[in-house]
Amino acid sequence: MRVGPETKFAFRQTWPVLIGYGFLGMAFGLLLQHAGYHAGWAFLVSAVVYAGSMQFVLVGILSSGLGLPAAALMTLTINSRHFFYGLPFLKTFRAMGRRFLYMVFSLTDETYALFCQVQIPAELDRHKVMFRIALFNQIYWVGGSTLGATFGELARFNLKGIDFTMTALFTVILVEQWLSAALSARLSVLLGLACGVASLLVFGPDRFVLPALLLAVGLLVLLRPLLARMRRGGTTS
Amino acid sequence: MTAWQTLAVVAVVAGLTFVTRALPFWLFRSPDRPSAWLSDLNRLMPPAVIAILVVFCLKTVSLDAPKDSLAQLIGVALVALLHVWKRNNLLSIGVGTVVYMLLVQVVWPV
Numbered sequence: 292m293r294v295g296p297e298t299k300f301a302f303r304q305t306w307p308v309l310i311g312y313g314f315l316g317m318a319f320g321l322l323l324q325h326a327g328y329h330a331g332w333a334f335l336v337s338a339v340v341y342a343g344s345m346q347f348v349l350v351g352i353l354s355s356g357l358g359l360p361a362a363a364l365m366t367l368t369i370n371s372r373h374f375f376y377g378l379p380f381l382k383t384f385r386a387m388g389r390r391f392l393y394m395v396f397s398l399t400d401e402t403y404a405l406f407c408q409v410q411i412p413a414e415l416d417r418h419k420v421m422f423r424i425a426l427f428n429q430i431y432w433v434g435g436s437t438l439g440a441t442f443g444e445l446a447r448f449n450l451k452g453i454d455f456t457m458t459a460l461f462t463v464i465l466v467e468q469w470l471s472a473a474l475s476a477r478l479s480v481l482l483g484l485a486c487g488v489a490s491l492l493v494f495g496p497d498r499f500v501l502p503a504l505l506l507a508v509g510l511l512v513l514l515r516p517l518l519a520r521m522r523r524g525g526t527t528s
Numbered sequence: 529m530t531a532w533q534t535l536a537v538v539a540v541v542a543g544l545t546f547v548t549r550a551l552p553f554w555l556f557r558s559p560d561r562p563s564a565w566l567s568d569l570n571r572l573m574p575p576a577v578i579a580i581l582v583v584f585c586l587k588t589v590s591l592d593a594p595k596d597s598l599a600q601l602i603g604v605a606l607v608a609l610l611h612v613w614k615r616n617n618l619l620s621i622g623v624g625t626v627v628y629m630l631l632v633q634v635v636w637p638v
Contacts, residue, residue, distance in 0.1 A: 307621045332534070339542040349541055356529055362537050366544040373545070375577055377552035379570040384553070395550050400581055407574040452629035458585035458600070459607045459621040459628075465582050466611040466620075468575040476575045483579025496587040500580065507576040511569060519568045 297415050301423035304409055307463075308401050309431045311456040312343075316435020318454075319346050321443035323436075326354040333440035337433040341397060345369050346436075371501045375508065376403040387418045397425040401457065408464045475518040482514075483507050595636035603628035 320333040340346055345366060352362050376398045377384070384394040402425050411420050468476050483503075490503035511518070529537075556566065586604065589597040607624035614620070 307617065310625075328534070336538055336542075340538065340545055342545045345541065345545060349537070352537060352541075353529060353534060359536060359540050362540050363544055366541045367548065370545050370548040373548040374551050375573065377549060378556075378566070379574060381553060381556050381570075395553055396546055398549050404578055404581060407578060449633055450629075452599075452632045453625065455600075455603055455625045455628040456621060458582070458604060459624040461578060461582045461585055462604050462607045462624070463611050463617055463620050465575070465578045466608050468578055470612070470615070475572060479572050479575035480579050483576030484583065486576070487580040487583030491583060491587060499587070500584055503580045503583070504577065507580060508569070508573065511572050511576060512565070515565060515568050515572065518572055 295419075297419040298423055300412070300415055301420050301427055304405055305424055305427045305431070307456055307460040308405070308428050311454065311460060312401070312428060312431040313435040314450060314453045315343060315457070316432045316437075317439030317443060319343075319350070320436040320439025320441070322347065322350050323353075324440040324443060326350050328353070328440070330437050330440035333436040334433060337436035338429075341429055341432060342370055342373075342399065343432075368498075368501075372400075372504055373398065375504050376400075380406065383418075383421070387422065390418065390422045394422065394425055397429050399428065401460065402428050404461055404464045408467050473521075475521045478514075478518060478521075479511065482510055486510070596632060599628055599631035599636060602631065 316337065319337070320330065323333050323336065324330070336346055336349065340349065348365055348369060349362075351357075352365065377395065380394070380398075384391050387394055405424055405428075406421065409420070409424070411417050465480060469480055486507040487499070487503045490499040490506060493499070494502055582604070586600055589600055591597070603624050606627055607620045610616075610623055611620040
C-alpha cells in the first residue's frame with residue numbers, strides 16, 4: 292500500500308492527538324467497562340458519539356439509569372460549544388462533497404484546534420489533508436476506547452498525567468496564534484483568555500464554557516469594525 | 529438498563545451531539561450571500577476560542593488543590609516558553625507532558 296503525501300502530512304499534524312486521544316480513550320473504555328459494558332459498547336459509543344467529555348458523562352448517565360430527557364438536555368448543554376467550531380469552515384466543508392457530513396460529525400475540540408493552526412503546503416490536496424486529520428483523530432479515539440475496555444486492566448504502569456498532552460497541544464496552538472503576529476489575533480487571544488477566566492470565576496468549572504464563548508463572540512462582534520480595520524491595515528512583527 | 533434502553537440513550541446522545549456540530553451549517557446555509565461580518569468574525573474568532581479551550585483545560589486549577597494546580601501552571605508555562613523559543617511542536621508538547629507527569633507522580637504525588 293502506498294502512503295500518499297497527504298496521509299504523511301496529516302499524521303505529522305495529529306501525533307499529539309494520537310497520544311492524548313489514545314490514553315483518554317483508554318480511560319473512557321476502562322470506565323465504561325467498569326460500568327458493566329464490554330468493549331463492543333466502547334467501540335460503538337466512540338464511533339457514533341465521538342465527543343470526549345460527553346462520553347464520560349454518558350457513562351454516568353448509563354450507570355445511574357437517568358432517562359432520555361436528562362440525557363438529551365445534558366448533551367445539548369455540554370456540547371453547545373460545538374456551535375462555534377463549524378463557523379470558520381462553512382465554505383471549506385461544503386466544498387468537500389461526500390466528505391461533508393463526516394467533516395461536520397467529526398469536528399471535536401482537538402480537530403477544530405488543528406484546523407485553526409495547520410499550514411497546508413500548496414502542493415498538497417487541502418481537502419484530502421483535512422479529511423485525513425479528522426479521520427485519524429477519530430481512529431485514535433475509537434482505538435483507545437476499544438483497547439481500554441479490552442485490556443485496560445493489564446496496563447498497570449503509571450500513566451497519571453499523560454492527558455496533559457491535550458492541554459499542551461492547545462497551549463502550543465495558542466502560542467502559534469500569538470506568534471502569527473497579527474495584532475487583531477493577539478487582541479482576540481487576550482479577549483478569549485479574559486472571557487474564559489472571568490466566566491470560570493463567575494460560573495464555576497462545570498458550566499463556564501458557553502457563557503465564555505458567548506461573551507467573547509459578543510465582544511468580537513462589537514469590536515469587529517476596529518479589529519477588521521487592524522487586520523487589513525497589516526501586521527506587527 | 530436493558531441493551532435496548534442503552535442503545536436508545538446512545539442514539540439520543542449521538543444524534544444531539546451531531547446537531548450541535550451541524551447547527552451552524554444549517555443556520556448559514558446560503559453560501560452565495562457571503563456576509564462581511566461573518567467572514568470577519570470567522571477570522572477573528574479562532575484565537576479567542578483556542579484561548580477559552582486552554583482555560584477549559586486548566587479549569588481544575590484552584591487553591592483547594594495547590595499541588596496539582598501548580599503542576600499544571602508550571603507545565604503550561606513551560607510549554608509556552610519552549611514553544612516561543614524553539615517553535616517545535618514535538619519538543620514543546622513532549623517535554624511539557626513529561627515534566628507534568630514527573631511533577632504529579634514523583635515530586636508532589638497526591
